Amino acid sequence: MERKVRVRFAPSPTGPLHIGGVRTALYNYLFAKKHGGDFLLRIEDTDQTRFVPGAEEYIIKAFDWLGIKFDEGQGIGGDYGPYRQSDRKEMYKEYADKLIDSGWAYYAFDTPEELDNVRKEFEKEKKNFQYDCNTRSSLKNSLSLSKEETNSLLEKNTPYVLRFKFPKDTEILIHDLIRGEVRMNSNLLDDKVLYKSDGMPTYHLANIVDDHLMKISHVIRGEEWLPSCPLHVMLYKAFGWESTMPEFAHLPLLLKPEGNGKLSKRDGDRLGFPVFLLEWQDPISKETSSGYREAGYFPEAVINILALLGWNSGTEKEIFSLDELIEIFSLERISKSGAKFDLEKAKWFNHQYLQLMPNNKIAEQYLSILKEKNIDICLEHVEKIVGLVKERCNFVADLWEQSSFFFLKPESYDEKLIKKRWKDEVPQRLSEIVIILNSIEDFNSHTAHDKVHAFIEGNELNMGQIMNCLRLSIVGEGKGPDLFEIMALIGKEETLERINIAIETIGKNE
RNA sequence: GCCCCGUUCGUCUAGAGGCCUAGGACGCUAGAUUUUCAUUCUAGAAACCAGGGGUUCGAAUCCCCUACGGGGUACCA
Missing domain, CATH: 1.10.1160.10 (Glutamyl-trna Synthetase; Domain 2)
Structure with missing residues (x-):
């Protein structure tokens, strides 16, 4: 049975997406596209208390920036909507009732406070409380209560939740596409709440109903879901949807660099690297x-x-x-x-x-940074500069550090370099070079190179000595690409001016 | 506590019984090139394959135990 690949990314809008979630989405996307399938976005907002305004919009904007497109889903549309679970609220009740009718779920009337107390009781005896096949008979639910009692509670509109009734002594087998076979015994699993007293389903119910209705073929999600996967598998069975149950793949988690714990939204900027796609x-x-x-x-x-x-x-x-x-x-x-x-x-x-990236593309981005610095210059020129210095950069913003001297005269000169290279005869030699450079009609990197080299060789001078001082005069420090390329780009006039300023300044103010 | 998943250089990983004296990448160190810094190139250090038992002629690779890490254990997702 070949079925169309349909996968979904299903974040809850409780804040911005962190890169772990983005990676999950990416893997879903890659898998879908690889198999010619659909990739959908579903918003899982069944917990209304955790709603964060703007989160949903943020998520959509973030993927937009990344360049990953959904075929279907919230904000996109499609044939299986609505794609926001709060908008699907009404339909979950119907499915929850089906489970009641078939005996796979039951009403539980215990209040959160009552459950808290039971938990505390258990803790006193160093035991762990779990709402499961061993404890449910002693709690307040439609299994322990008589039919009459249950009905009367329901008639009085007593708040209730619906819990899944895990069968006893059942081994549940999960075929995980990444981990292989994983087995769990039903006796150890708790009767998870499927439907909350506020009239909303929990993730467990909603995701099974939606995945089924949306014809999801593969569920690719984080490893944190593996422990509740047996419940999900059982739900497919309870609904009679086993034949179309999606395949599961549980992804390894992204961990904090310091070594403990999975990456979380709350890590924010604390780790020294961004955790979110967008600010x-x-x-x-x-x-x-x-x-x-x-x-x-x-x-x-x-x-x-x-x-x-x-x-x-x-x-x-x-x-x-x-x-x-x-x-x-x-x-x-x-x-x-x-x-x-x-x-x-x-x-x-x-x-x-x-x-x-092509230099003109980079130059476009760099141009806006330059504008902010009040540097008015044409794209063509910036493109050439980018070509000379981009290999020294990781980010567009690094370009400034590597090329500011193309736009600004040195404001100071590297002290260490002066000490090492600026010998007494240097000013005289540079003055001579100024005259030589000035005589060049067709001033470019080649002509400048040839003239200066000829001068150095002709006078039997030390190449390093002259070149380093020339660089110091023009750049202000010992960095940057080929000096003659720099000279050509800033132009003859600017070049000469900078050398003259250096001759007048260096070593004179002490 | 209980349940589940995992464990190869600092980090990301290759490795699906003999090709492994364990390969690559980032980072690190050194050398080369260069007019400088950076890039680049070359070389190097870096994992007794978590530890211990098996199975096998042979194990990083299969099995078991232990340790460690992670996840789950909510009317959160």
């Missing part, structure tokens, strides 16, 4: 957390970084475009253990993408 401001605390976009990462690089955090192609290739990833992605090559984010490698990836 996020908490609507209540007003605290802002940085994003990859704002930190200067390219979306293509972020995709590449995330793809390789828990998956590899089996080859030694590491730079992949989205299309290449779709081509070779497979669930089998996902590793089983959690991965820590490596900031240094992330920067390296961005560096690779910066080198791959």
Whole structure:
């Protein structure tokens, strides 16, 4: 039975997405596209107390930036809507009732306070309380109560929840596409709440009903869901949907770099690298957390970084475009253990993408940074500068550090370099070079190079001595690309001016 | 506590019984190139394959135990 691949990414709008969630979405996307299937976005907002305004919009915007497109879902549309669970509220009741009718679920009238007390009682005896096949008969529910008692409670509108009735002594087998077979015994599993007293389903009920109705073929989600997967499998069985039950794949988690715990939204900026795709401001605390976009990462690089955090192609290739990833992605090559984010490698990836990007594209972005610094210059010129210095940069913003001297005269001169290189005869030699450079009609990097080299050789001077001092005069320190290229780009006049200023300044103010 | 998942260089990982004196990448160190810094190139250090038992002629690879890490254990997702 070949069925169309349909996968979903189902975040809860409790805040911005962190990169772990983004990676889960990416793997879903790659899997769907690889198999010519659909990728949908479903908003799981069954917990109304955790609603965070703006989160849903943020999620959509974040994927928009990343360049990952949903085929269907919230904010996109499709034939299986609505795609926000709170908008599907009415239909869950019907399915919950079906479970009551078939005996797979039961009413539980215990209040949260009562359950708390039971838990405390158990703790006193160093035992752990679980609402399950061993304890449910002593609690307040439709299994322990008589039919009359139950009905009377219902008639009085007593708040209740619906719990799943796990059968006794049943082994539940999960076929996980990443982990193989996982077995669990039903006696150890608790009777999870399926339907809450506020009239909303829990994740467990809602996700099974929706996945079924939306014809989801594969559930690819984080490992934190593995323990509740037996419940999900049992629910498919209870509904009689076993034949169309999706296949499961539980992804390893993204861990905090310090070594303990999974990455979480609350990590914000604390870890020294962005945890979110886009900058996020908490609507209540007003605290802002940085994003990859704002930190200067390219979306293509972020995709590449995330793809390789828990998956590899089996080859030694590491730079992949989205299309290449779709081509070779497979669930089998996902590793089983959690991965820590490596900031240094992330920067390296961005560096690779910066080198791959055409200079005019980079120049466009750099131009807006230059504008902010009140530097008015044409794109063509910036493009040339970018070509000379981009290999030294990881981010577009690094360009300034590597090329500010193209736009500004040195304000000071590197002291160490002066000490080492600025010998007494240097000013005289540089004055001679000024005259030589000034005599060049067609001033460019080649002519300047030839003249200066001829001068150095003709006078049997030390190449390093002259070149370093010339660089110091023009750049202010010992860095930068080929000096003659710099001279050509800033022009003859500016070049001469800078050398003259250096001759007049260096060594005179002490 | 109980249940589940995992464990190869600092990090991400290759490895599906002999090709492993364990390969690559980032980072690190050194050398080369260069007019400087960076890039680049080359080389190097870096994992007794968590530990211990098996199985086998042979185990990083299969099995068991232990340790450690992670996840779950909510009317959260």
